[in-house]
Amino acid sequence: MSESLIEERFLSRLTDGPLAIAPGLAHYFVADASGAECIIRVAQSAPKGFIEKVHILYVPTPGENALITALYALGAKQFEHVPTIDEAIIKLGDWLSDAKMGSQLYLAGTEGLIGKAVAKGEECGLDHTAVQCEQRGSLARRVQCVHCKTMIENVTTQPTKCPSCDLLLLVRDHYSRRLAAFQGVCINAEDPSEVVEIKEVFK
Amino acid sequence: MSASDNLIPVIVSKVVEVNSIIKRFEFKHINGDALPAFSGGAHIVVEMIDGATKRKNAYSLMSSPFKLGQYAISVRREDDGRGGSKFMHEKVVPGMEMKISAPVNLFALDLRAKKHLMIAGGIGITPFMAQMTQATELGLPFELHYAARSASQAAYMGSLKAQFGDAVACYCADIGDRLNLEALLSDQPLGTHVYVCGPKGMIEAVVQTATNLGWPAAHIHFEHFLSPPMGKAFSVHLAKAGIDIDVGPEQSLLEAIEASGTPVNCLCRAGACGQCETQIVACDGDITHNDHWLEDDQRASKKFIMPCVSRFSGKRLELDL
Numbered sequence: 049m050s051e052s053l054i055e056e057r058f059l060s061r062l063t064d065g066p067l068a069i070a071p072g073l074a075h076y077f078v079a080d081a082s083g084a085e086c087i088i089r090v091a092q093s094a095p096k097g098f099i100e101k102v103h104i105l106y107v108p109t110p111g112e113n114a115l116i117t118a119l120y121a122l123g124a125k126q127f128e129h130v131p132t133i134d135e136a137i138i139k140l141g142d143w144l145s146d147a148k149m150g151s152q153l154y155l156a157g158t159e160g161l162i163g164k165a166v167a168k169g170e171e172c173g174l175d176h177t178a179v180q181c182e183q184r185g186s187l188a189r190r191v192q193c194v195h196c197k198t199m200i201e202n203v204t205t206q207p208t209k210c211p212s213c214d215l216l217l218l219v220r221d222h223y224s225r226r227l228a229a230f231q232g233v234c235i236n237a238e239d240p241s242e243v244v245e246i247k248e249v250f251k
Numbered sequence: 252m253s254a255s256d257n258l259i260p261v262i263v264s265k266v267v268e269v270n271s272i273i274k275r276f277e278f279k280h281i282n283g284d285a286l287p288a289f290s291g292g293a294h295i296v297v298e299m300i301d302g303a304t305k306r307k308n309a310y311s312l313m314s315s316p317f318k319l320g321q322y323a324i325s326v327r328r329e330d331d332g333r334g335g336s337k338f339m340h341e342k343v344v345p346g347m348e349m350k351i352s353a354p355v356n357l358f359a360l361d362l363r364a365k366k367h368l369m370i371a372g373g374i375g376i377t378p379f380m381a382q383m384t385q386a387t388e389l390g391l392p393f394e395l396h397y398a399a400r401s402a403s404q405a406a407y408m409g410s411l412k413a414q415f416g417d418a419v420a421c422y423c424a425d426i427g428d429r430l431n432l433e434a435l436l437s438d439q440p441l442g443t444h445v446y447v448c449g450p451k452g453m454i455e456a457v458v459q460t461a462t463n464l465g466w467p468a469a470h471i472h473f474e475h476f477l478s479p480p481m482g483k484a485f486s487v488h489l490a491k492a493g494i495d496i497d498v499g500p501e502q503s504l505l506e507a508i509e510a511s512g513t514p515v516n517c518l519c520r521a522g523a524c525g526q527c528e529t530q531i532v533a534c535d536g537d538i539t540h541n542d543h544w545l546e547d548d549q550r551a552s553k554k555f556i557m558p559c560v561s562r563f564s565g566k567r568l569e570l571d572l
């Protein structure tokens with residue numbers, strides 16, 4: 049039964065794709081180390097004057113320096129690097145609370161960064177069509193157990209065990225933008241003795 | 252079903268001359284009942300029986316959505332129009348019985364907005380009057396930018412300033428006061444929705460400017476005020492009903508279909524909502540598409556027509572009705 053329960057497509061997730069410049073008054077980029085090169089790629093192919101409207105928030109991997117320098121060298125209007133994704137999200141909220149209509153948000157990096165930044169953008173009134181994502185690095189998912197509401201970070205297996213209520217969860221492709229997480233639903237609720245093979249699928 | 256199927260009998264309770272070109276009409280239910288509830292931006296369709304001709308025009312409700320004892324609309328006199336506004340101005344007097352449709356809203360405030368930015372041109376002010384009352388009552392932040400040819404033609408400008416103070420900015424072209432759209436739309440907080448109602452050129456300018464600045468389409472709302480254009484008379488065959496109908500020069504195709512008793516959908520009667528989209532069975536001639544609904548390829552295919560505003564000239568037009 050587990051096979052048929054695993055959905056093929058993401059429906060409610062933002063489309064991943066190579067970031068492309070959209071018309072806008074201001075362009076906000078948020079990336080972690082796995083997404084830094086996406087910003088550099090976009091900036092290098094951008095028309096003249098674009099970089100003066102760019103704001104970059106960057107979360108480096110500890111100890112890494114070269115990408116910070118490379119991003120700084122782009123000459124954006126505003127560039128900041130912060131140690132963690134959570135701090136980046138708080139900073140993004142500060143930036144967006146002063147932002148104007150016509151702002152575009154570009155996200156590049158891991159699922160965790162993208163998910164949280166998308167939720168923050170939505171909270172600040174940014175329409176989802178003004179947000180682009182390019183997922184890089186690990187495909188590990190952030191999952192919320194729908195039964196006990198625990199958030200489980202870095203899920204790579206299907207199904208996965210909830211660390212808090214111990215249920216075996218099917219990681220659905222239903223993605224909540226508000227929670228920035230996928231839904232995990234008990235896979236063997238009718239017959240808890242049913243054994244379901246656990247496979248590593250989100251690498 | 253369309254909103255104008257179940258008409259409400261009303262009595263004209265008041266007619267006010269607002270200025271040389273605009274009159275306000277107030278309607279009460281004939282039994283004194285409360286009229287149906289609506290939200291700011293809604294319009295009603297007013298049925299006008301002018302001798303043998305029956306016309307139906309849509310007008311935005313400007314009265315408070317919180318006062319359902321009466322409705323108010325304002326009508327600008329269009330002397331070269333097809334006679335609807337002229338009829339309202341010349342023939343409609345207090346005490347007269349008329350029929351109106353229940354309100355339909357194709358221009359509602361998006362309540363998720365962090366701010367409502369309203370842009371009105373001329374008589375396009377009316378839907379915003381109901382919306383501003385609603386926004387004030389609900390505590391929603393809004394701003395109105397109202398452009399008109401001259402202060403004397405700008406209906407309600409003075410009273411709006413008095414009522415809503417700094418939330419209202421006025422621009423009168425005759426004294427060189429112009430609304431700078433680019434500056435206005437470049438300086439709105441994230442989460443703002445913009446609403447525009449006025450002449451075609453103004454709507455296009457707002458939509459275009461906002462889009463170029465990177466505003467998402469979902470944050471741009473507009474209402475076209477288009478009374479059905481006149482033209483030459485033509486006839487049409489309704490295939491399912493098996494009848495031929497004649498469309499008079501001042502009549503819209505939609506009105507002619509309705510007059511024949513054939514069911515047809517409609518809401519806005521202005522080529523904007525898409526409800527009346529009708530399939531063409533056969534067309535030997537030219538269609539003047541006056542709507543804002545069909546895509547260019549649909550027009551070129553000669554397979555669709557919006558009977559509320561579009562017309563035909565040529566040998567034969569057969570509709571799937």
Ligand code: FES
Nearest residue numbers: 520524525527559
């Ligand atoms: S009735 Fe709305 S498009 Fe014709």
